Structure formats: C-alpha cells, structure tokens
Amino acid sequence: MHAKMLRTLEFDKMIQLLSSHASSSIAEEASKKLIPSTNLEEVEKRLAETDEAVRVLRIRGNVPLSGIYAIKHHVKRAEIGGMLNPMELRQIASTLAVSKNLRSFVEGLVENEVDIPFLEEQVNTLPILTALEHTIKDAIDEAGDVLDSASDVLRAIRQQIRQNESKIREKLDSYVRSSNAAKMLSDAIVTIRNDRYVIPVKQEYRSHFGGIVHDQSSSGQTLFVEPQAVVQLNNQLREVRARESVEIERILMELSNEVALVGPEVMLVQDIVGHIDFVFSKGKLAHVMKASLPSVNQEGKINLKRAKHPLLDQDTAVANDIYLGNPHSSMVITGPNTGGKTVTLKTVGLCTLMAQAGLFVPALDGSEVAIFEQVFADIGDEQSIEQSLSTFSSHMVNIVEIMKQVNNRSLVLFDELGAGTDPQEGAALAISILDEVYSAGATVIATTHYPELKAYGYNREGVVNASVEFDVNTLSPTYRLLIGVPGRSNAFEISKRLGLSDTLIERAKGMVGSDRHEVENMIASLEENRLRAEKEADDAHDLLTDAQRFYDDMQKQMMEYYEYKDQLFEKAKVKAAKVVEKAQEEAEEIMSDLRFLKQHRLTDVKEHELIDIRKRLEEAAPKKPEKQQVEVKKTNRVLREGDEVKVLSFGQKGTLLEKVSEKEWNVQIGIMKMKVEEKQLEFIKGEKKAEPKPLATVKGKDFHVSLELDLRGERYESALMRVEKYIDDAVLAGYPRVSVIHGKGTGALRTGVQEYLRNHRSVKKIRFGEATEGGTGVTIVELK
CATH class of the missing domain: 1.10.1420.10 (MutS, DNA mismatch repair protein; Chain A, domain 3)
Structure with a gap:
C-alpha cells in the first residue's frame, strides 16, 4: 500500500x-x-x-x-x-x-x-x-526503593543508620532547645547540607559551636554549621551509608544476574x-x-450495511448501504457539493483498509469487504504552487500514476473525475478513464458533477449510477446514498424556492435540450418509485412487528397455559394421594382387626384374601395418565390433491398439496408445510370447519426454532435459563428431536444441562451425540 x-x-x-x-x-x-x-x-x-x-x-x-x-x-x-x-x-x-x-x-x-x-x-x-517476579518484589518496592528485607546484611546496616541518626538528632536537638537558641540560631530547626546534619547559626555566633560550615544563606547572615560535637557522629553515619550503597549494589547485581539467566x-x-x-x-x-466483524473475499465484492465514516461522530453520522461487485464493479455518484459524495468514497476506502488491517468496520453485522492489492485514491484539491500545477493538472498527475499500476486486484476512488477543465472535454475524459479502469478489471467508485455521466451507467455493462440525496424543501443535503438513481439537477427548483420569477425559470427551461428533459424526467420517476418502495417497506415492517408481537403474546399464553395445567395436575395428584393415604390407613386398621380375630379363631378370613384386599387398595393410588395412542381411522375414499384432511397425529386440519411417495403426502397446515404418512390422514366430508382453538393455533404456528442450541461460552445459570426456554419452544414447534451443544471443557456445564434435561417433563430421553454429531460435546434430546 x-x-x-x-x-x-x-x-x-x-x-x-x-x-x-x-x-x-x-x-x-x-x-x-x-x-x-x-x-x-x-x-x-x-x-x-x-x-x-x-x-x-x-x-x-x-x-x-x-x-x-x-x-x-x-x-x-x-x-x-x-x-x-x-x-x-x-x-x-x-x-x-x-x-x-x-x-x-x-x-x-x-x-x-x-x-x-x-x-x-x-x-x-x-x-x-513467578519465582523471579517474587524475588524482585521481595527486594524492591513499587517506588523503586530497595527494601530492608532484601538481605540480612542490609537490614543490619539500616538499623545501624537509624541508631546513628537518632544520636545525631538528639545532640542537635539539645542545641535547638537550649536557652540561647533564640539568640544564636536563625531558626530552631535541624536540617541537612551535603548529606550531613547541621543547624542554622547566626554569623556572629559562628565560633560558639566550632565544627564545620557547610553552607550560608544568600544574605550571608546565616551559616549552616555542623557542630564539633556531632562531626564524628556524622562521619560514622557516612561510613555506614557507604556500606549500605555497597550492599545495595551487590543486591541489584545479584538480581540482574538472575534476570540474565x-x-x-x-x-x-x-x-x-x-x-x-x-x-x-x-x-x-x-x-x-460500535463496529462489527466483516467477512472478507478476494472477488472484489463490497457490501457495507448501514456503514458510517469511521472518523465521524458515530451517533450523528448518516449511515448508508454501499454495495459493489457482481454484477456491478463500477459506481458513478452524482449530486451537489457538500452532499456527502467524498465522505462515501472515504468510507469505502477507509473501511477496506481497516478490514485488511484486522480492524472491525463501523457497519452492521453481515457486512462484506474485498481484499485489494492496492487502494488508489485521487481525492481533494492537491494543487501544487511549487510545481505551478493547476487543480486539473494535479489530479491528472495522480491519475496517470494510478493508470500505470491499476489491475484486477485494485480499488480505485476518483473524486470529481475530470473536474477543473472544459465541462465537455472533462466529461469525455472522465468516461474514457472509467472505461479504461473498468477494462483492467478494477473496482472503481467515481464522483462527478457532469450531467453526461448520469447516463453512463445505463449504457455500460457493469456500471451502476448512484447519487447523494438533496432535500429541495429545506435546500440542504440529507447525506443519504441512493444506489441505482443518478442525481437530479435541482437548479430550477432551488431558484424557484429562493424567489426567482417563474418567467425566467420557464425561459431557462426552454433553453435546455429535449434529451436533458427526458433524463431529468426519468430521474424524477426513479425517485418517486424509490420513495413509494420505501413507504411500502416501512408498512411491511410495521406489519411484521405487529405479527411478531402477536406471536410473542400467544407464545407467552401457551407457556402460562402449560404451567397452569401442570400446577392443577400436581394439586389434584396431591389431593388424591391424601385421600388414598387416609383410606389405606383405615384399611390397615381393619386388616389388623381381622388378623386379631383370626388369631383368636373368631373368623374364617384367610391370609391370601387379606393380601388381595391390600393390593386392590394400593392400586387405587392416583397415577399420571399415559399418552393415548392416536386411533387411526380408515376411509374408503382415495385422497387427492386439494382435499381437506385431518392430521390425526397433530389433531389439526390441513390441505393436501402433493403426494411425495406411496405412503406420504405434503400437507399445508396453517403456514407450515410438512410430510405426513397417509395412514395419519382422515378425509373430511363436507363438514363445517370448526373455529380453531387459540391454543391449537399456537401449537401449529411456525416458531422458527433452530434444531440446535449452542451454549458454549455461557455461564451456568444463564445456560440453564436458555435450555428451559429452548425446550419449551421446541415442543411448541413440534420437534421430535433437538441438539444442545455444551462443549467438553471441564464437564460442569455438560453435567448441569443433562441433569436438568433428565428431570424436564417434556424430555423423553437424552444421549451423547455420535462422532459425526459432535461426540460428548453435544447432547441429543428426544422430546415427548
């Protein structure tokens, strides 16, 4: 690049x-x-x-x-x-x-x-x-100071330093606190000069303390004196500190050697x-x-969905769909100045470079970017005063260099191609350059003001027109890119809104050729059709939103119904169990009495009769009713396409579409098409269609549920919540079998998911996937 x-x-x-x-x-x-x-x-x-x-x-x-x-x-x-x-x-x-x-x-x-x-x-x-890390941290703190714990020798030396400093301060403090201190000292403090402890003495009392003068104030009235009484102590302190420096160097050298190893x-x-x-x-x-991962290709295909220029404010920038490739590898964008043409060029170019650099692009998921060997751009006014080049000449210098290197793995971006010279010649030159770049197999986007290029995309294979939208009512650009629609000349409309007389405008229109009028009318028609299509798309989206809301409500009602049914069943079972339990207790008392009578030979009741009585009582305990097999009804009539039938296995009515084999039919049930065995179909003879029950309608609705659920990367709690909803959705969709992908990992997620599935009321049985199904990383679930 x-x-x-x-x-x-x-x-x-x-x-x-x-x-x-x-x-x-x-x-x-x-x-x-x-x-x-x-x-x-x-x-x-x-x-x-x-x-x-x-x-x-x-x-x-x-x-x-x-x-x-x-x-x-x-x-x-x-x-x-x-x-x-x-x-x-x-x-x-x-x-x-x-x-x-x-x-x-x-x-x-x-x-x-x-x-x-x-x-x-x-x-x-x-x-x-880790050992080296701990060794260094044990010896040096975050501020870069060597710690006492770095070695026993250093700890002893620093203990000695502290003792010496204490003695020196104690001696100097006696001078500072003495009765003559106010008279002989400039200030009652102990300070340091040249790494030695000193006191500030007035000039006239210098000889009173003896010792060494290390510094004086700027006025010369104060001398910083090391009294004779502490000279020896300071000397000892310096000796100990020298030993400290030697030990610190030894420690640092030892640590450096460990790093070198x-x-x-x-x-x-x-x-x-x-x-x-x-x-x-x-x-x-x-x-x-807020960028997304683009897919990449080497076929020159670009499909940026709701893309924004990466360097603009992503909250206010206008998003555009930009697509180029098969069958169109060239795009010509027309429109007014400051309308967003150059921004569109830079958006495509910069997004391409970002993707090739491994960066996400500011567009929606599903966007696609091509990989190019070279990205060429001739954008902006690069007039060179030093070379005495005009704007046109400057652009042509760039274009000449581009033409020398362009090939079928190039992306070429031309801004205002052919501008800066005679309009007729500039337009002809622009068309010639575009033809040449297209013939080289490059992907090209060009912006222009020339009206001659508006028709370029209509008579050139592989070229598509585009424009940036301009709102005549507000006299401002909207920055929206319209692919397939060339830009209109809005001079007459703008002039009229600004107050130019109708007479002048009509006279001007009469001077424009008929061909120009036809092109403008065609563009106006395209814009009208586009607006109509956008309105219809918005209406369709609203209908889809309403349908989705209705679907969600019905699904929620279905879930509430099943939960309520289960609750009622559990309550009934508990109540029945209590009744039977009470009856069994009473029966046991009766049997005890009978045994007592038998033991005392007061009755002829035999033991096996008692056992039979007890068995009958135990069998009276409530049990969950098993699913009844669907009774397949036979009919003498031969089924035909278009017949209305009842699908016995689902309890739903449908219409026969076509026979796919000797034993199977394609049946339309609501919005679903499915294969059903002929033995499960019952012909309906002109009976009045019953109003479908709300719950049955939901049961037959296409839930758009995937046949597999991927839990990899999920936390344990959120994974179980997803499994619960997914199994319910799969049951409502009528799936006999689904797959749950949990991965292998440590096995914690797999164990938890399988334990939950074993106890689920709608699960018949589970097993690990075969080798071709994902092995132990997948659980196959068969539903009731």
Missing part, C-alpha cells in the same frame, strides 16, 4: 485512534506500525484475533493488562553483565506479574467454556517466571503480553466505534 494513499484516506488518523486505546508503549508502537495486509489468510487471522478480543470484552468488560513495560533493553544489558537499577528491575517484575494475571484470567474463561483459541495459544506459550524467556513474555495488549486495543476501538 502506498503511504500517500493511506494518508489521503486518513488511515493515519485511524491509527492514532487505535494507539490511544493501548495499555502499554509496546502496543502503542505496534499500532503505529500497523499496515493493511493483502494476504487473505493473514487478514482472516487478524480479524479473528480482534473478534476474540471483542467477545472477551463483552463478557468480562476488561482485561488485566495494566503494568506492561518495554523491558527488552533492560534484559539485554543484564545479559552482558550490566547492573539494572531498581526501577528497571521493578518494571520487569510488573511485566511478569501481568503475564501471571493473564494466565489466570484466560484459565477462568476456558473453565466457563468461552471459545478463545488465540488467547489460549498465547497464554500456553508464556514462560512461567532467563533473559530469552523474559523477552518472550514482553512479546506475548505486548501483542495481546495490541489485539485488545483493536477490540476496544471496535467497542467504542
């Missing part, structure tokens, strides 16, 4: 935005070096990494990346025998801590069966250097965590821009 073209399309500004989301200087530097790739596999890998980052940010909200530093130079210096300072060692420990935190973070995601292959691979490659591993940690930070920078940018 040419650096000039990247600047023209403002890719450098997008890189600045990306780098602002980096948590470390490593990721920031990687962002600044990012350039679009022309390799399909590389682009797909980059986008997959970004998609994984977006998914993790959506689930967890943040990633533990704070504390990454560029430590390679520190490690290299340690490897050649250099001594690292405390802050350098602390930065190494901080980076190692980030790697440890990332490992724990990713392991938590994996345990919850979140699909993150990139992060798993990266974390599994991370060297484990694992130098390659430490540098690998920086590379991995830095790259992860860079990938999450792309994920954060996608989140801020």
Whole structure:
C-alpha cells in the first residue's frame, strides 16, 4: 500500500485512534506500525484475533493488562553483565506479574467454556517466571526503593543508620532547645547540607559551636554549621551509608544476574503480553466505534450495511448501504457539493483498509469487504504552487500514476473525475478513464458533477449510477446514498424556492435540450418509485412487528397455559394421594382387626384374601395418565390433491398439496408445510370447519426454532435459563428431536444441562451425540 494513499484516506488518523486505546508503549508502537495486509489468510487471522478480543470484552468488560513495560533493553544489558537499577528491575517484575494475571484470567474463561483459541495459544506459550517476579518484589518496592528485607546484611546496616541518626538528632536537638537558641540560631530547626546534619547559626555566633560550615544563606547572615560535637557522629553515619550503597549494589547485581539467566524467556513474555495488549486495543476501538466483524473475499465484492465514516461522530453520522461487485464493479455518484459524495468514497476506502488491517468496520453485522492489492485514491484539491500545477493538472498527475499500476486486484476512488477543465472535454475524459479502469478489471467508485455521466451507467455493462440525496424543501443535503438513481439537477427548483420569477425559470427551461428533459424526467420517476418502495417497506415492517408481537403474546399464553395445567395436575395428584393415604390407613386398621380375630379363631378370613384386599387398595393410588395412542381411522375414499384432511397425529386440519411417495403426502397446515404418512390422514366430508382453538393455533404456528442450541461460552445459570426456554419452544414447534451443544471443557456445564434435561417433563430421553454429531460435546434430546 502506498503511504500517500493511506494518508489521503486518513488511515493515519485511524491509527492514532487505535494507539490511544493501548495499555502499554509496546502496543502503542505496534499500532503505529500497523499496515493493511493483502494476504487473505493473514487478514482472516487478524480479524479473528480482534473478534476474540471483542467477545472477551463483552463478557468480562476488561482485561488485566495494566503494568506492561518495554523491558527488552533492560534484559539485554543484564545479559552482558550490566547492573539494572531498581526501577528497571521493578518494571520487569510488573511485566511478569501481568503475564501471571493473564494466565489466570484466560484459565477462568476456558473453565466457563468461552471459545478463545488465540488467547489460549498465547497464554500456553508464556514462560512461567513467578519465582523471579517474587524475588524482585521481595527486594524492591513499587517506588523503586530497595527494601530492608532484601538481605540480612542490609537490614543490619539500616538499623545501624537509624541508631546513628537518632544520636545525631538528639545532640542537635539539645542545641535547638537550649536557652540561647533564640539568640544564636536563625531558626530552631535541624536540617541537612551535603548529606550531613547541621543547624542554622547566626554569623556572629559562628565560633560558639566550632565544627564545620557547610553552607550560608544568600544574605550571608546565616551559616549552616555542623557542630564539633556531632562531626564524628556524622562521619560514622557516612561510613555506614557507604556500606549500605555497597550492599545495595551487590543486591541489584545479584538480581540482574538472575534476570540474565532467563533473559530469552523474559523477552518472550514482553512479546506475548505486548501483542495481546495490541489485539485488545483493536477490540476496544471496535467497542467504542460500535463496529462489527466483516467477512472478507478476494472477488472484489463490497457490501457495507448501514456503514458510517469511521472518523465521524458515530451517533450523528448518516449511515448508508454501499454495495459493489457482481454484477456491478463500477459506481458513478452524482449530486451537489457538500452532499456527502467524498465522505462515501472515504468510507469505502477507509473501511477496506481497516478490514485488511484486522480492524472491525463501523457497519452492521453481515457486512462484506474485498481484499485489494492496492487502494488508489485521487481525492481533494492537491494543487501544487511549487510545481505551478493547476487543480486539473494535479489530479491528472495522480491519475496517470494510478493508470500505470491499476489491475484486477485494485480499488480505485476518483473524486470529481475530470473536474477543473472544459465541462465537455472533462466529461469525455472522465468516461474514457472509467472505461479504461473498468477494462483492467478494477473496482472503481467515481464522483462527478457532469450531467453526461448520469447516463453512463445505463449504457455500460457493469456500471451502476448512484447519487447523494438533496432535500429541495429545506435546500440542504440529507447525506443519504441512493444506489441505482443518478442525481437530479435541482437548479430550477432551488431558484424557484429562493424567489426567482417563474418567467425566467420557464425561459431557462426552454433553453435546455429535449434529451436533458427526458433524463431529468426519468430521474424524477426513479425517485418517486424509490420513495413509494420505501413507504411500502416501512408498512411491511410495521406489519411484521405487529405479527411478531402477536406471536410473542400467544407464545407467552401457551407457556402460562402449560404451567397452569401442570400446577392443577400436581394439586389434584396431591389431593388424591391424601385421600388414598387416609383410606389405606383405615384399611390397615381393619386388616389388623381381622388378623386379631383370626388369631383368636373368631373368623374364617384367610391370609391370601387379606393380601388381595391390600393390593386392590394400593392400586387405587392416583397415577399420571399415559399418552393415548392416536386411533387411526380408515376411509374408503382415495385422497387427492386439494382435499381437506385431518392430521390425526397433530389433531389439526390441513390441505393436501402433493403426494411425495406411496405412503406420504405434503400437507399445508396453517403456514407450515410438512410430510405426513397417509395412514395419519382422515378425509373430511363436507363438514363445517370448526373455529380453531387459540391454543391449537399456537401449537401449529411456525416458531422458527433452530434444531440446535449452542451454549458454549455461557455461564451456568444463564445456560440453564436458555435450555428451559429452548425446550419449551421446541415442543411448541413440534420437534421430535433437538441438539444442545455444551462443549467438553471441564464437564460442569455438560453435567448441569443433562441433569436438568433428565428431570424436564417434556424430555423423553437424552444421549451423547455420535462422532459425526459432535461426540460428548453435544447432547441429543428426544422430546415427548
């Protein structure tokens, strides 16, 4: 990619935005070096990494990346025998801590069966250097100071330093608190000069304290004196501090050597965590821009759904559908100045570059972007005073360079093609250039003011017209792109609304050729048809919304009905059980009395008779009624297409469409078409159609339920909620069997899901999937 073209399309500004989301200087530097790739596999890998980052940010909200530093130079210096300072060692420990935190973070995601292959691979490659991290942190604090605990020798030395300082302060405090202090001292304080403790003495009392003068005030009236009484103590303190410095150097050298021993591993940690930070920078940018993952192709197809310019305010920018490719590889956009033509060009160009760089694009899901070897752009006024080039000449210099390099893997963007010269010649030149670029197989978008190019798309195969909309009523552009409709010349309408007389306008219209009138009328007709189509689409959308609301209400009522029915059944069963339990207790009392009579030979009741009586009482306990088999009724009439029948297995009425085999028919039941065995069909002989029951209507409605439910990446509680709703939806849709995908992982989610399914009232049985069905990562559910 040419650096000039990247600047023209403002890719450098997008890189600045990306780098602002980096948590470390490593990721920031990687962002600044990012350039679009022309390799399909590389682009797909980059986008997959970004998609994984977006998914993790959506689930967890943040990633533990704070504390990454560029430590390679520190490690290299340690490897050649250099001594690292405390802050350098602390930065190494901080980076190692980030790697440890990332490992724990990713392991938590994996345990919850979140699909993150990139992060798993990266974390599994991370060297484990926890021991070095702890060694450094035990010796150096966050401010970069060496701790007393770094060594026993250092602890003893610092204890001695504190004792010496205490003696010196005690001696100097006696001077400060003495009765003569106010007279001989400038201030009653103890301070430090040249790393030695001193007191501020007035000039005239210098000889009273003896010792050494280390400094004086700017006026010369105050001398900072180290009294003779503490000179020896200060000397001892300096000696101890010198020993402290030697011990600290020894400790730092020892830590530096430990870093050098694992130098390659430490540098690998920086590379991995830095790259992860860079990938999450792309994920954060996608989140801020509300961007989505585009699919990519090498066929030159572009399909941006509700796309916005990436550098505009995403809350106020106008979204447009932009599609190009088979069968149209060229687009000519016409319309007024400041109407959004150049923004459209830059949107396509910048979104293409972003996708090839592995960034999400600000468009809806399902958008598609082509991978191009080169993206050429001739946009804006690049007039060069130094070269004495006019605007036209400047554009032509760019176009000449583009024409030399363009091929069938190029995206070419022309802004105001042919402008800056005679309109007739400029239009002819623009048409010639477009034909040449099209013949080279390139994908091209051009904007123009020339009316001659409005008809270009009608007589050129592979070319489509487009325009930016202009509201004549408000005399302002709407920034909407209209593909398939060339821009109208609104000069007459605008002039009329601004107050120009009708006479002048009519006279002007008479000077315009008939061909021009025909083109304008055709454009007006296209705009009228577009507005009508948009209104009809809005009406259809409203109807669909109402239907969906009705469907949701009916589904809710169905769920409430089944819950209510189950509650009633449970209540009835409990009540019946209590009645029978009471009867059994009474029966036991009677049997006890009978046994007593028998034992005392007062009656002839035999034991087997007692057992039969007890068995009959036990069988009186309520049991859940089993499903009755549908009785298949026979009919002597031969079924024909168009017959109204009753589908016995569903209890629904339908119409025969066609016979698909000797034993099966295609039957229309409400809005559903399904295959039914002929033995399950009963011919209806002219009987009046009964009004369908509301619940039966819902039962036969197409619920648009998928045959499988994917729970991978879900939390345990939310997964069970989804399973509960899905099984109910599948039962309502009439599915005999569905699949629940829970993945393998640790097995916690799989166990919980299967335990729930075993106890569900609508589940007949469950089993693991076969090898071709997903194995133990999938549970096959058969419904009642």
